[in-house]
Amino acid sequence: MRSRAGPRTSLAALAAILVQGAAGADLSGFWIGTIAQRGRAAARDVSFQFTQRGGDLGGKSYQSGGLSDPVINGSVVDSRIQFEVETLEQFGNEITIVVYKFRGQLDGEGIEVTRERAAMRNASNGTRIPVRRPEDSDEEDRERRFTSFRLERL
Numbered sequence: 001m002r003s004r005a006g007p008r009t010s011l012a013a014l015a016a017i018l019v020q021g022a023a024g025a026d027l028s029g030f031w032i033g034t035i036a037q038r039g040r041a042a043a044r045d046v047s048f049q050f051t052q053r054g055g056d057l058g059g060k061s062y063q064s065g066g067l068s069d070p071v072i073n074g075s076v077v078d079s080r081i082q083f084e085v086e087t088l089e090q091f092g093n094e095i096t097i098v099v100y101k102f103r104g105q106l107d108g109e110g111i112e113v114t115r116e117r118a119a120m121r122n123a124s125n126g127t128r129i130p131v132r133r134p135e136d137s138d139e140e141d142r143e144r145r146f147t148s149f150r151l152e153r154l
Contacts, residue, residue: 025079025106026052027050027052027057027076027081027106027111028050028051028052029049029050029153029154030047030048030049030050030153030154031047031048031049031050031111031151031152031153031154032045032046032047032048032151032152032154033045033046033047033113033149033150033151033152034046034149035115035147035149036147036149038143038144044064045064046061046062046149046151047061047062047154048060048061048062048071048151049062050071050074052076055075055076055077056074056075056076057071057074057075057076057081057083058070058071058072058074059071059074061085061087063087069085069086069087070085070086071083071084071085072084072085072086079105079106079107080103080104080105080106081102081103081104081105081106081111082101082102082103082104083101083102084099084100084101084102084118085099085100085102086098086099086100087100088123094122094123095122095123095124096120096121096122096123096129097120097121097122097123098117098119098120099117099118099119099120100115100116100117100118101115101116101118102114102115102116103116104151109152109153110150110151110152110153111150111151112148112150113148113149113150113151114146114147114148115146115147115148115149116145116146117131117144117145117146118131118145119131131145132145
């Protein structure tokens with residue numbers, strides 16, 4: 001007997017398969033890692049709670065002391081992820097809003113991630129603060145603004 005499913009049903013099924021394939025593995029859940037610090041500073045633990053809906057990635061980034069920041073502008077395509085976190089940091093006597101961009105590659109049970117300090121602005125007046133120091137070489141800039149680490153599912 002011939003199926004009565006028309007072209008719409010077939011197209012809807014194909015679209016669902018393509019969206020699922022584009023999104024890759026489901027990353028929803030808790031992920032933890034450690035970011036090495038420069039100089040004498042101790043390594044910092046990081047944790048994320050990801051929520052994935054298709055190719056969209058959201059969730060929270062947790063800091064020590066129980067504070068959290070939302071994961072924004074996140075996406076998952078195949079085994080690649082990217083997202084941003086906007087957080088408050090203190091530099092001397094100044095409170096600064098820092099935007100970090102994260103890009104990663106899922107490999108087996110973990111994610112190899114690179115974090116970039118992408119933008120900064122003064123929290124009280126919104127003045128943009130350069131993320132690159134004028135005296136830095138390209139290598140010094142990369143070393144200062146980019147950090148790579150691994151996340152493991154908790």
